Amino acid sequence: MTTTAPQQPATKDAATSAVRARLRGQIQQLLAFASLIAIVVFFSIANDRFLTWANVTGILLAATVVGLLALGTTFVIITGGIDLSIGTGMTLSAVMTGVFLTYLGMPLWLGVILAILFGGLLGLINGVNVAVLKIPPFIATLAMMLVAAGLSLVISGTAPIYFKETPDFVRLATGSLIPGIRFPNGVLIFIIVAIVAGVILKKTLLGRYTFSIGSNEEATELSGVNVTKWKIAIYTFAGLFTGLAGVLLASRLSSAQPALGMGYELEAIAAVVIGGTSLQGGKGSIVGTVIGALIMAVLTNGLRIMSIPQEWQSVAVGAVILIAVYLDILRRKNA
Numbered sequence: 001m002t003t004t005a006p007q008q009p010a011t012k013d014a015a016t017s018a019v020r021a022r023l024r025g026q027i028q029q030l031l032a033f034a035s036l037i038a039i040v041v042f043f044s045i046a047n048d049r050f051l052t053w054a055n056v057t058g059i060l061l062a063a064t065v066v067g068l069l070a071l072g073t074t075f076v077i078i079t080g081g082i083d084l085s086i087g088t089g090m091t092l093s094a095v096m097t098g099v100f101l102t103y104l105g106m107p108l109w110l111g112v113i114l115a116i117l118f119g120g121l122l123g124l125i126n127g128v129n130v131a132v133l134k135i136p137p138f139i140a141t142l143a144m145m146l147v148a149a150g151l152s153l154v155i156s157g158t159a160p161i162y163f164k165e166t167p168d169f170v171r172l173a174t175g176s177l178i179p180g181i182r183f184p185n186g187v188l189i190f191i192i193v194a195i196v197a198g199v200i201l202k203k204t205l206l207g208r209y210t211f212s213i214g215s216n217e218e219a220t221e222l223s224g225v226n227v228t229k230w231k232i233a234i235y236t237f238a239g240l241f242t243g244l245a246g247v248l249l250a251s252r253l254s255s256a257q258p259a260l261g262m263g264y265e266l267e268a269i270a271a272v273v274i275g276g277t278s279l280q281g282g283k284g285s286i287v288g289t290v291i292g293a294l295i296m297a298v299l300t301n302g303l304r305i306m307s308i309p310q311e312w313q314s315v316a317v318g319a320v321i322l323i324a325v326y327l328d329i330l331r332r333k334n335a
Contacts, residue, residue, distance in 0.1 A: 028276035032291045035274075039295060043302035050305055057184055059294075059301045061173065064190040065090075065249050067293035069268035070275075071197045072123075072241030074289045075234050077272055078201075078214045080281025081130060081137040083235070084265050085122065085144035086242050091261030092148040093119040093246025098161030098256040101169055108168050116243035122148065123239015127232035149262065156258040163254055173251035186248045193244065198286035210234055214281030266321060271296050273324040280328075296320070 043050045069086045076083045096118045100111035122144060129140035163169050173186035201207035209230045212220045221227045250256045273279060274295055275288025299320060303313045 029285065029288045029291065032274055032276065032288060032295065036291055036295050036298065039298050039302065043298065043305070046302070047305050050302060053182070055301065055305065057182065057187070059297050060187040060190075061184050061252055062301060063293045063297035064173075064184075064186045065245050065252070066264065066267045066271055066296055067190055067290060068193065068241050068245035068248065069264060070271040070289045070293050071194060071286065072238030073268050073272050074197075074275075074277055074284050074286060075201065075206075075210050076137075076238050077269070077277050077279060078210050078281055078284040079231065079234055080214045080217070081231075081235075082141060082269070082279075083123075083126060083238060084138065084141040085126060085148055086238075086245075086268055087261040087264035087266075088145045088148035088152065089119060089122045089239065089242040089261070090246040090249060090264060091256075091258065092122070092152045092155075093243040094250035094256040094260075095152045095156050095161060095246075095258055097169075097247050097250045098163070099155060101166050102161055102163060108166065108172075112169075112172070112247050115247050116240055119243020119246060120236050120240040122242065123236040124232065126239065127235030130235060131228045131231035145265070149259075152258040152261075156256065158258060160258065161256040163250070163256075169251055170254045171251075173248045186252060189244075189248065193241075194286055194290050197241075201284075201286055206230070206233060206237065211282060214283075216282075267296050267317065268293075270317075270321040270324050273328050274320070278328055279325065292324075 040050075049055060069090060073083055073086060093115050097111060097115040100106045100114050101108065104111075106114070126137075126141055126144055129135045129144075130137050133140075171185070173184060173189075175185050176182050177185055177188065201210065209220070209225060212225065213227055213230065213234075217227060246261075249260070253260075271292035272284070272289050273292070275285065275290070275292035277284030277288060296317070299316065300313065303316055308316075
């Protein structure tokens with residue numbers, strides 16, 4: 001009795017804390033969704049071209065690229081890490097798609113798979129640097145960001161690679177599989193991938209260890225979990241999203257632009273944080289990340305369609321990132 005009685009209040013407190021944390025997460029998602037609706041309503045009133053089907057599909061396609069990067073980044077950030085190389089990694093994957101399909105003439109399915117796996121390889125290197133060599137994630141992925149940017153320029157010869165000889169590849173993102181409705185395949189792919197990522201995060205061992213490492217890495221290791229192995233797996237898994245984003249971006253643009261990806265990493269990280277994932281790790285959701293990606297895409301498109309100058313668009317996006325990070329700080333203080 002002396003050993004079990006004191007544990008009951010502690011157990012109750014832990015359960016109460018878990019319920020409160022879950023409620024805070026749900027409130028954060030609702031606030032993010034309400035913000036998305038408010039932004040859509042504002043731009044709809046401000047410009048009658050905003051809600052046209054062509055513009056809506058353009059927004060969704062833009063959200064697809066940022067969203068795919070953000071999905072992978074969600075896993076990394078929940079572990080308490082960061083990946084600054086996803087933007088240039090995406091560009092390098094797009095360039096490698098051009099190499100496989102245009103320079104080497106590989107079949108479409110093989111070139112696409114190899115490009116996605118190439119993104120996974122970049123993630124694997126990041127994972128080894130972080131988990132094995134113990135390089136801080138910020139430094140390891142910053143170095144990879146520069147390496148990927150440089151390789152993209154070297155491999156492409158600083159010139160875009162066009163996919164004129166592979167029209168089927170161009171239709172991969174912009175074509176439509178739904179008869180009679182112009183609903184881009186890229187958006188359909190993003191929806192399917194987001195559902196799969198959500199299931200993996202919630203229902204699989206990879207997802208459980210992602211949360212566990214982010215909540216308390218030392219305790220996770222002491223409980224017998226091979227944290228090094230799982231960290232490498234998580235960064236590699238995130239790299240696959242980078243590769244897929246590169247493939248879809250190249251398909252959407254009908255070319256692989258060697259200097260395009262810089263800046264995408266900030267939008268993706270902002271989408272993750274806006275969606276309620278904590279930069280301190282241990283908390284996050286795929287639903288929130290999808291909402292965050294939509295907010296970033298709607299904001300960028302809305303400002304552009306209102307003919308706001310590019311420099312002021314950058315100011316607005318930067319302000320959103322600052323607000324998102326500040327809200328994350330407030331959440332941690334109130335936790």
